[in-house]
Structure formats: structure tokens, C-alpha cells
Amino acid sequence: MRIVVLVKQVPSTDTRLAFAPDLTVIRDAGPAGLNTADWYAVDQSLQIAGQQPDAEITAVTMGPAGAVDALRTALVLGARSAVHIRDDALHGSDALATSRVLAAAVDRLGFDLVLCGSATADSGMSAVPAMIAERLRVPALCFADRLEVRDRTVEIHRDDGCGDRRVLAATPPLVVSVTERCGEPPYPRFVTRHDARDKPIQVWTLATLGIDPAEVGLAGSACAVRSATPRRGRRPDCDVLAMGDPASVAVRVADFLAERQFL
Structure with missing residues (x-):
């Protein structure tokens, strides 16, 4: 089973966000780390791999140079390889543009299962996983509180928003987003940290993915921030x-x- 885990480097929750003149977030303005929900996505991929001897886990992120730290964390946690999509033209991409790039990367890698966190701490839109599934033309099982793979069928348990539980299932290929209720990820062992240094990280650009720069970034995005006001x-x-x-x-x-x- 080919598993792709999408991860993101986000500002620390106790860091005051800084904005550039174009009102994009300055990513290197303070401490940052792997998005919390993505920890759970990586952990779920490892649990699945423990049941699937042929499973291969690749972590993918999109962002500037500092975003590579999210990949290193994913490798420390247990991912086998990683891809960093890095291109100056990506600056300012909204959710639609981001989903275009990530879907192209997933498609290039080949996949049976794409795992994502349910939301990112810096935007909290929760829309990108479903957008990626739509672009890949595969099912999306979102907001999984529990995830199981049975006989090539992926089954999730989720809250329907009204206090009831629902069980949804689909066969790969598909996209799954997980919540923080999936279980607490274990702390990585020292030997895992040591081995992670030798795992490969590929760097891909828009040219690698065959994407026109005009389709991404600030100019290629459907949404734009017009103002930002600090909380009083x-x-x-x-x-x-x-x-x-x-x-x-x-x-x-x-x-x-x-x-x-x-x-």
C-alpha cells in the first residue's frame, strides 16, 4: 500500500503572527512546528503500515525553506521518504491553489491512501483534503475519529455534528483526514531520530509538477486577504x-x- 501523508509547518500557537506588506504570513517570524493534526495523520499511517507489510509512507509538504522541518519531524516519527514542494511562485497560494499543487504531487507519487490532518492551526479551513480528493477524482472520508483498514477497505468513525456516530467506508484510492481524537501519537525513540537523518528528502518545483506559475500564488488564487487587524x-x-x-x-x-x- 502506498501511503502519502500531507504535513505542514505552522507558526507556534503562542506566537503573534507577523504579516508582510501583501498581507501574507511571514513564516520565519517566530517559532514554528509540525501542525498538531498532522502528527495524528502520520501516526495513523504508521499504524496502518504495521498491518500492511508492503506499505510505503511518503510525507509531502508545500512551503518555503523552513517547511522542511515538518518533513524532518515526519521522518523522525517514521515516514520512509519525503517530498518538499518549494517554489517562489507558490507564495500567497490560497486553499484552491494549494490543493492543485498537492494533488499534482500525490498523483506523481502514486498512491492508495492519502492521509491529512483535519485542519491546520494557522487557517483552520478543513477544506483542502476534500479539494484534493476532488482533483484526484477519488472518495474523501473526512474528520475521522477512528480509522481502520479491513480487507482493502478503509473504514472511519466520525461525529456527524449532532452527537451521533457514523461509520463510512470506501476502497482505495482515497483521501482521509483525521482528527485529534484518533489517539495520542507516541514520542519517537532515539534510534528513530538517528535513522531519520539518512532518509531522503526530494525537492520538487512547479516545473517538476507541470503547473503553470500563473495558476498559483497570489495572482492565481481565488481568495485574497484585504486587511488584518490584531485582536484587541x-x-x-x-x-x-x-x-x-x-x-x-x-x-x-x-x-x-x-x-x-x-x-
Whole structure:
């Protein structure tokens, strides 16, 4: 089974975003790391590979030079190889343009299963996995809370948004996005970190993928940011009530609400 895991380097959640004059995010303005949801996608690929002896896992990212760190993390976690799509013309690409590039890369690699995180911390659109599936003309199983492969059938369990659980299934090739409810990924062992240094990282450009630069970047995107306003003020101070045994916590919460005439 050929598994492609899509990963992304995103700014740290405690970093104030900085914007360039064209209102694109300055990616090297502060600490960054592998998108949290993508950790779970990589972990799910490893779990599948543990059941499929012939499985090959390739991590793919699109972005500037610093994005290679996301690939190195994926290799440390257990991916076998990696592809970095890097081209100055990609600067400012929106979700549609990004999905075009990633779908072309996946198609070039060949795949049975594409795994993605359900959303990225820097945009949270959750749309790119489905867009990629549409471009590849394969099924999309999105927001998987649990993922299983049975007899060449991929089955996911997901929340339907109304509190009920749904089970969806499709046969490869297909695209799956996973949520953080799939399970906590294990911390990589030292030997895995050491072995990751020898794993290959290919660098592809738009020319490699046969994509016209006019179809991506700021000029080729359907969406554009017109303004960016920082959030005003700080969060108000809060009282921590939920500490201690349940009975005493319940009393403190009740007293707190009564004092403020909520009860």
C-alpha cells in the first residue's frame, strides 16, 4: 500500500503572527512546528503500515525553506521518504491553489491512501483534503475519529455534528483526514531520530509538477486577504475553581455563581 501523508509547518500557537506588506504570513517570524493534526495523520499511517507489510509512507509538504522541518519531524516519527514542494511562485497560494499543487504531487507519487490532518492551526479551513480528493477524482472520508483498514477497505468513525456516530467506508484510492481524537501519537525513540537523518528528502518545483506559475500564488488564487487587524486587549483574569476533590469544587462553583446572582 502506498501511503502519502500531507504535513505542514505552522507558526507556534503562542506566537503573534507577523504579516508582510501583501498581507501574507511571514513564516520565519517566530517559532514554528509540525501542525498538531498532522502528527495524528502520520501516526495513523504508521499504524496502518504495521498491518500492511508492503506499505510505503511518503510525507509531502508545500512551503518555503523552513517547511522542511515538518518533513524532518515526519521522518523522525517514521515516514520512509519525503517530498518538499518549494517554489517562489507558490507564495500567497490560497486553499484552491494549494490543493492543485498537492494533488499534482500525490498523483506523481502514486498512491492508495492519502492521509491529512483535519485542519491546520494557522487557517483552520478543513477544506483542502476534500479539494484534493476532488482533483484526484477519488472518495474523501473526512474528520475521522477512528480509522481502520479491513480487507482493502478503509473504514472511519466520525461525529456527524449532532452527537451521533457514523461509520463510512470506501476502497482505495482515497483521501482521509483525521482528527485529534484518533489517539495520542507516541514520542519517537532515539534510534528513530538517528535513522531519520539518512532518509531522503526530494525537492520538487512547479516545473517538476507541470503547473503553470500563473495558476498559483497570489495572482492565481481565488481568495485574497484585504486587511488584518490584531485582536484587541487581553483576556480577563480568571479564578481557578476546579481544583481539589469533586465535592469541594462543586461547593465553590455554587458559591461563585450565587455571589454573581447566576443562581
